[in-house]
Amino acid sequence: MSTARKDLFSRTLGVPGRLHMAAHSHHLWPDCTLDAQVDAWRDAAVLADHKWDKALGEVYPAAQGLVARELGLPSPDTVVFAPNTHTLLATLLSAVGKRPVRVLSTDGEFHSFRRQAQRWVEAGEIELTLVETDRPDFDERFLGAARTGTYDLIFVSHVFFKSGYVFDRVWALAELARPEGPWVAVDGYHGFRAVPTDLSAVADRVFYLAGGYKYAMAGEGAAFLHAPPGFGPRPVLTGWYAEFGDLEGPPGGVGYTVDAGRFLGATFDPSGLYRFVAAGRMLEAEGLSTPSVARHVARLRSVLLARIALGEAGPLKDAVVVNPPGRGPSARFLALRHPAAQAWKTALAERGVVVDVRDDVLRVGLSIYHDEADIVAFCAACAGLV
Template sequence: MITPTDLRASPNALARHYSRFRVGERLLLTGHSHQAWPDVAVEGQLEAFDDAARHVDAKWERAMAKAAEVAESLAGLLGDDSAEITLGSNTHELVVRFLSALDLRGRPRLVTTDGEFHTLRRQLSRLAEEGIDVVRVPASPVETLAERLAAEVDGRTGAVLTSSVMFETSRIVPGLGDVAATCAEHETELLVDVYHALGVVPVSLDAMGLRDAWVVGGGYKYLQLGEGNCFLRLPPHADRFRPAVTGWFAEFAALRDEPDPSRVRYPAGAARFAGSTYDPTSHYRAARVLRFHTQHGLTPEFLRDVSLHQVTLLARAFDDLDIPEDVLSRDRSAPREACGGFLALRGPGASALHDALADRGVYTDCRGHYLRFGPAPYLSDAQLRDAMAVLGEVIRLR
C-alpha cells in the first residue's frame, strides 16, 4: 500500500499511474480547478464506447448500473450510505432544479454568501434582477459566517445556499449544523456545496449536522473524475417537492404507462430530480477512477493527510520568498487544518502572475485578487518547491 512518504519522494509513487497527463514532467498546481485523471480513466471511456456499439439503445441498462455505482461511491464519501443521489452533468442544472422546487412566490428570499462559486453567484444574481430578494452575507470572517447566515433566516426565506469550503479563500466554514437547525425552525431549505471538500476534506453529513440538508457537489476537481460527474444529495424530506424544471428521466420507470395530461407525476427517491438524456461516458470513467482510488487506498482521510502536508509545504516555501505583503500575501490567521486543499495567495496582480507562471510551465488558477496553488497527491515535494521557486523568480522580474 502507498504511504504518504512514497508520495513525497521523487518520483512520486502515484505519478506513473497518471502518465497520460504527464504529471511527472509538468508542474500542475491546478488541483483546485482540475486534477489529472489516472490512466485507467481511458478504460472507462472505451468500455462506454464498446457497450454503445454492442448494445445500441439497449446500452442504458448498463449505463444506469454505472451511474448507480458512482452514486453509491458518492454516498459513501458523504458518510451517508443510504443517501438518495441524483446525478447531473454539472451543478448548475441540479441547483436550477432545486430552486425550481422552492415556493419562491410565498418565500421570495434567498440567503447566500459573497464568496460562492460561479454557479450560485451568477444564477442568484440573475434571479435578483427578476425580483427575488437575494441576501449576500460577507464570507469573511468565516469564523462567524454560520452565525450570520442563520441570523438572516426568517419566515420569508425559501433557502440558504452556501459552501462548506470557500472557493476563493480555502477556508472551511464551521458551524453549518447551526444553520441547519435554524433553517429547520423556519421550515427553510438549506443547500450546501461540498464541491471543494470532497476528495480533500473528509465529509460526514451526520457529524456536521447536515442530515436534513440538500448537498451539491462534483468530481471534476479533487476526485479526478473529469467532466459530467456532479450530484445532488436529497434530504429525507425531498419527496415533498415537485421541481418545476423536470426531465423525462424522472418518469423513466413508467414510460410504458399512459401519461396523465392533467398532472405531472414524480417518483420517490433520487429520480424525482432527474434530468434527461445525457452522455453516460462520464459515469463509466468515474466508476473506473473511483475503483482505482479504492485499490490504492486513496481514502478521504489519507488524501487529507497528503493535502495538509502539501499545502503546508507550499505555505512555508512561500514565506521563505519573503514577498512584500502589498505584492502577494496569505492568510496566517488560522491553522492549516481550518483550510481546504489549496493555498490562496492574495494580491492586486494575481491574474498577471497566473499568466506569467503558465509561461514558465507552472499551472495554477486564479479568481480576482486570488492566486491559488492547488497540489495533488501525484506531485512530489520537490515539484511543489520548484513551483514556488518559479513564483519568486516571476515576482523578482516584475
C-alpha cells in the first residue's frame, strides 16, 4: 500500500478533536465492524435460539479460517476462540498434568500473564523462573535457559508489549516441545497482523495466543489459541462446548473433542467474532496484507523518527528510542523512554492526542489510517511539551 486508507475508518476517524496515535493499544475499528455488530444483533433478534447455528456453523469457522491463513496453519481446526487470552491461558495451564508446573518466562510479559503467574506462585500452582529482558543478549539467555530441560511450560512473547522488542528467534523453541513436556506457548498479541508470522514449520509443536483487540482491528471478545494436536488433550478447566464433535476420553468419564475445541469454555457473546470476520475479510479484500501494512508503518515511523531527531517534536528528541529500526521485523509502535513519559501522555491527552505509556515508556502506534500529515500534526502537538 502506498497511501493511508482513511476511507475504511470514516466513523472512528470522524470523532472531532482527536488524533489517535495508539493503534498498538486500542486499534480503531473499521467501518465494516459496525455493520458486523448490527448483523450480530439482527441474527439474535431474527434467529433467536437458532442464532447459534449461524454463530457456530458459519461465523466461528470463518474466523478460524482467517487465523489459519494469516499464520500459515495446516488446518483451521487447531484454532479455538475465547472472550480473552486470560481464559485461554488458565485453560492451558490446567491441561498440564502435574503440580507445581515449572514455568520459564520473562519479566516483560503482559499483565494477563504477569498477575496470574504471580498468584499461581502464591498458591503453589507453579514454580516460576523469569529471564530479564532489558539485559544484553536476551535471545541467547532465554534460549539457553529453555534448553536446560528443567521446565514444563515455556511462555514468552513474540513482540514485547512495553519495549516493542521482536523476539524473532522464539520459533527455535519448537525443537524443545514435546506432548509430555515441555510445552512452548507464544504470546503473539503484538505480533498477530503486525509482524508477518508463518507458523507452518512449527504449528505441530507450539501454542500461540493472540486476538482481535489490536492489529486485527476487531476489538474485544475474539481472543484465540492455536493448539498443536496431541498437546493437552484434557484441560481440567473445561466448559460444555468442549463436548461438541467427536469425543475421546475414559469410559463413563468426561469426553473431549480431539481438535482445538478441547480448550473451549461455555456460552459467550459471539459479536466479537462477527467483527473479527468482518475486519479480516476487509483486509483480504482490500489487499492489505500484514507485510504491506508493515511497510506502510515502517515508512511513517522513519518519518516520525527523523522529525523527532530534528527537534520538531519538542522534548521527544531527548527520549531514548527503545526499539530503533533494525534489519529484522519491527513492532508496529515506537517506544520512547524518558522520565517525563507519564506527564507527556497526560499533556497530549489534553490536546486531543491519544498515545499511551508503560512506566517510563511512551508508545506511539501507527496503522493504515495514518499518513504523513498525521505525523506532522503529532509533532506539532509534542512541540509544546516540557
